[in-house]
Structure formats: C-alpha cells, structure tokens
Amino acid sequence: EAGVAQSPRYKIIEKRQSVAFWCNPISGHATLYWYQQILGQGPKLLIQFQNNGVVDDSQLPKDRFSAERLKGVDSTLKIQPAKLEDSAVYLCASSLDRGHIQYFGAGTRLSVL
Amino acid sequence: GENVEQHPSTLSVQEGDSAVIKCTYSDSASNYFPWYKQELGKRPQLIIDIRSNVGEKKDQRIAVTLNKTAKHFSLHITETQPEDSAVYFCAAMRGGADGLTFGKGTHLIIQP
Numbered sequence: 001e002a003g004v005a006q007s008p009r010y011k012i013i014e015k016r017q018s019v020a021f022w023c024n025p026i027s028g029h030a031t032l033y034w035y036q037q038i039l040g041q042g043p044k045l046l047i048q049f050q051n052n053g054v055v056d057d058s059q060l061p062k063d064r065f066s067a068e069r070l071k072g073v074d075s076t077l078k079i080q081p082a083k084l085e086d087s088a089v090y091l092c093a094s095s096l097d098r099g100h101i102q103y104f105g106a107g108t109r110l111s112v113l
Numbered sequence: 114g115e116n117v118e119q120h121p122s123t124l125s126v127q128e129g130d131s132a133v134i135k136c137t138y139s140d141s142a143s144n145y146f147p148w149y150k151q152e153l154g155k156r157p158q159l160i161i162d163i164r165s166n167v168g169e170k171k172d173q174r175i176a177v178t179l180n181k182t183a184k185h186f187s188l189h190i191t192e193t194q195p196e197d198s199a200v201y202f203c204a205a206m207r208g209g210a211d212g213l214t215f216g217k218g219t220h221l222i223i224q225p
Contacts, residue, residue, distance in 0.1 A: 042202050
C-alpha cells in the first residue's frame with residue numbers, strides 16, 4: 001500500500017514569510033498527526049485530527065501555526081509568519097484509528113533564514 | 114504531561130555484538146511504547162512496539178522489555194549488522210490520548 005505522502009520535501013524561506021505543507025495520509029486512515037522534529041531531537045506532536053475534527057492541538061503555537069483537514073483526508077499545515085526557530089522537519093503521520101500504529105511520511109525540511 | 118528520557122545519546126558497538134537502548138517515562142497512565150528507526154534524511158519507521166499488558170516482545174534480532182513498576186522500557190538488538198546503524202527513538206502514548214511523546218534519540222553506530 002502507498003505510504004504517507006508529503007510535499008514539498010524541502011523549503012527555504014526568510015523570516016516573517018509564510019509557508020504551507022501538504023500531507024496525504026494512507027488511504028482509509030482516520031487519524032492524522034503533524035509533528036515537528038528539530039535537529040537532534042525527537043518528534044514533537046503539534047496537532048492531531050480524527051477525520052476532519054481536531055482531537056489535540058495543545059502544543060500548536062496558534063499565534064502563527066494553523067492546520068486543517070477539511071474533507072477528512074488531506075491536510076495542510078501553515079506557518080505565518082515564520083520565525084528562525086521554526087527551522088525543523090515537519091512530519092505527518094497517519095493511523096487507521098486512534099490508538100493504532102502511526103506511519104510517518106518522509107517529512108518537509110524547513111529552513112528559515 | 115508525559116516526559117520520556119532516552120539513554121545513551123550515542124552508542125557504538127562492534128558488528129555482531131548486542132546493543133541496548135533504555136528509556137524511562139513519567140506518566141503511569143502511558144500504555145503503549147513503540148520504537149522507531151530513522152536513517153539519515155528518511156522517515157521514522159516502526160521496528161517494534163509493546164503494550165502495557167505485556168512484559169516482553171521479540172521479533173527476530175530485536176526485542177523490547179517493559180517494567181511498568183519502574184516505568185522503563187528497553188530495546189535490545191542482537192547480532193548487530195551494518196544496516197542497523199541509524200537513530201533510534203523510543204516513544205510513549207498515554208491511554209486516552211494518541212499523540213506520541215518521543216525520547217531524544219540514540220545514534221547507533223555499528224563498527225565493522
């Protein structure tokens with residue numbers, strides 16, 4: 001089966017610019033996650049969706065980050081405006097349902113200059 | 114919230130020897146503990162997981178042990194091979210919440 005797809009793979013922007021990332025989960029997976037992985041650290045959960053509803057966004061910096069999954073399939077994560085400390089790999093993961101194994105995409109590497 | 118500590122940060126072993134990576138967690142409500150392997154520039158891939166109703170699980174050269182009382186779990190890799198070189202992450206999931214809390218990772222180096 002196809003894995004979790006993410007695009008773009010790389011993005012370089014200047015601080016205060018905006019950027020958006022896209023994720024297509026494994027077909028049939030109801031639960032979708034966005035994680036932020038800063039260099040040398042483990043992934044950190046930003047937001048979790050169940051179908052098109054938000055389950056947990058307690059660690060999402062809502063003043064600059066937003067995410068949506070309008071039709072319960074694809075998702076986009078947006079940063080506006082970006083800061084230097086947002087430089088990281090943004091990983092999308094999906095699972096069949098809550099509590100099931102999470103499968104990760106290859107990530108989008110963001111560099112903020 | 115949950116906090117996961119992982120040690121060591123770097124582990125170098127001779128090819129054919131065993132490697133052990135240890136993690137501790139803080140939230141006694143955590144009940145699911147996966148291990149992911151991440152090669153440079155690639156996605157994290159699940160290699161083994163364990164739930165809190167089991168003390169040990171094995172899959173060929175890889176095993177995971179869980180001590181709920183002490184709140185720690187370990188990854189054991191036997192007969193290490195060059196392709197085992199990667200960064201390994203442990204994680205914990207609290208019952209009723211699905212986001213994973215990850216450790217900081219262990220860079221495993223297999224010396225030929």
